[in-house]
Amino acid sequence: MDIQHILVVIDPTSDTDQPCLRRAEQLADYYPSARFTLFLSDYIPALDGGMLFNRDSLAKARHTLLGHREERLSRLAGPLRARGFTVNTTAVWGKRYERHILRAIHEQRPDLVLKTTHHHNLLKRLVLTNTDWYLIRHCPVPLWLVKQPEHGLKTIGVSVDPLHEADKPAALDYKLLATSRALAASCGARVQAIHCFNPLPHTLAFDTGLVADYDGYAAQVQQHHVEAFREFASQAGVAENEQHLLRGYPEQAIPDHVAQNGIDLLVMGAISRSRLESALVGHTAERLLDEVPCDVLIVKPDGFVDPSKPV
Structure with missing residues (x-):
């Protein structure tokens, strides 16, 4: 398994721990020539439209949000960059979270995708809408779902x-x-x-x-x-x-x-x-x-x- 590029899917709902990133930092020890991409897709319904806001204001608000997310990704990339690794960051706005992840995979063609996984409740099992399950079916490259990075x-x-x-x-x-x-x-x-x-x-x-x-x-x-x-x-x-x-x-x-x-x-x-x-x-x-x-x-x-x- 020749790993030269690892795409790390950052959880937009967590401001603290990112288990997938901890696993990436561990894999960096084994693949010193690898480069990394930290990817984040975020969506807030209130910024998608509404009668109380004009289109330009909403676009500006979304641009500001993505700017904050890019800053956050840069902070998360700090430890790997300090070790000499190349780390790119990408933040996108998107309603279909799983679709944007998959598009990033197709565009960037990583050798491995790392994503934190969580327990899925019964409702999600029944309607089959969970992002992890979607990626299991459609991700064309090896998909590493992280539970215990420690x-x-x-x-x-x-x-x-x-x-x-x-x-x-x-x-x-x-x-x-x-x-x-x-x-x-x-x-x-x-x-x-x-x-x-x-x-x-x-x-x-x-x-x-x-x-x-x-x-x-x-x-x-x-x-x-x-x-x-x-x-x-x-x-x-x-x-x-x-x-x-x-x-x-x-x-x-x-x-x-x-x-x-x-x-x-x-x-x-x-x-x-x-x-x-x-x-x-x-x-x-x-x-x-x-x-x-x-x-x-x-x-x-x-x-x-x-x-x-x-x-």
């Missing part, structure tokens, strides 16, 4: 799917592993491959009459996944002590494994779905985002084309 990078977990049951291109698992290994080589971390499977639930199998011998069925499913995971590990050069096969729903089994094994970063793949498919199925990455206690790095397959059209 944790160093000692252990990196890679979620793979050798049976491709999550509808991922086969080559993506190898790309996830290569990305993780390159990052681990830079920061001195170790990598472990994680695969999660879950047979049809016992009660559902009997309720539908699909399985006469459930124990035999469950053993057969497990063996199928064991063999597929071993074959992938053999081809990818994953040592036996780096292989972790989990049984259970991913949103339960993987967070438990992350917590028990002290994983600092979970690397996952994602492909873009239609809005209807996302509403009905959802991405494993999206379902896990709220559950895992660590940072999450989302990687797209080679040849990914963003279907959205930033404005």
Whole structure:
């Protein structure tokens, strides 16, 4: 993973802590030749229009606001600049926060995007409007969602799917592993491959009459996944002590494994779905985002084309 340019998405709602920036400052130790861009998009509805203000006054007020935001970005860039790093700053006015972030990504073409992530409430999960989820689907470059910047990078977990049951291109698992290994080589971390499977639930199998011998069925499913995971590990050069096969729903089994094994970063793949498919199925990455206690790095397959059209 050759990182020469890192785009750091600054949270406009926080005047104090910026976890993504703390992670950027940590990565600067591992990538001394990298340059940084601090990006901020802000929007205040009261400055977007209204009968009590004329258009020129509103434009001036927005210009003044962006000037203050640029000053703030310059202050935030101070520590990295003091260490000799090149840090550019960009502040824009925009109602569609996620669209402006994505446009900046397309225009500036960074090697990595860092963004602080927060817990998403049930309403946002239902309406699927959250910025993080939007970027998971559409960001064409690796997206690092920061939760615990105070944790160093000692252990990196890679979620793979050798049976491709999550509808991922086969080559993506190898790309996830290569990305993780390159990052681990830079920061001195170790990598472990994680695969999660879950047979049809016992009660559902009997309720539908699909399985006469459930124990035999469950053993057969497990063996199928064991063999597929071993074959992938053999081809990818994953040592036996780096292989972790989990049984259970991913949103339960993987967070438990992350917590028990002290994983600092979970690397996952994602492909873009239609809005209807996302509403009905959802991405494993999206379902896990709220559950895992660590940072999450989302990687797209080679040849990914963003279907959205930033404005």
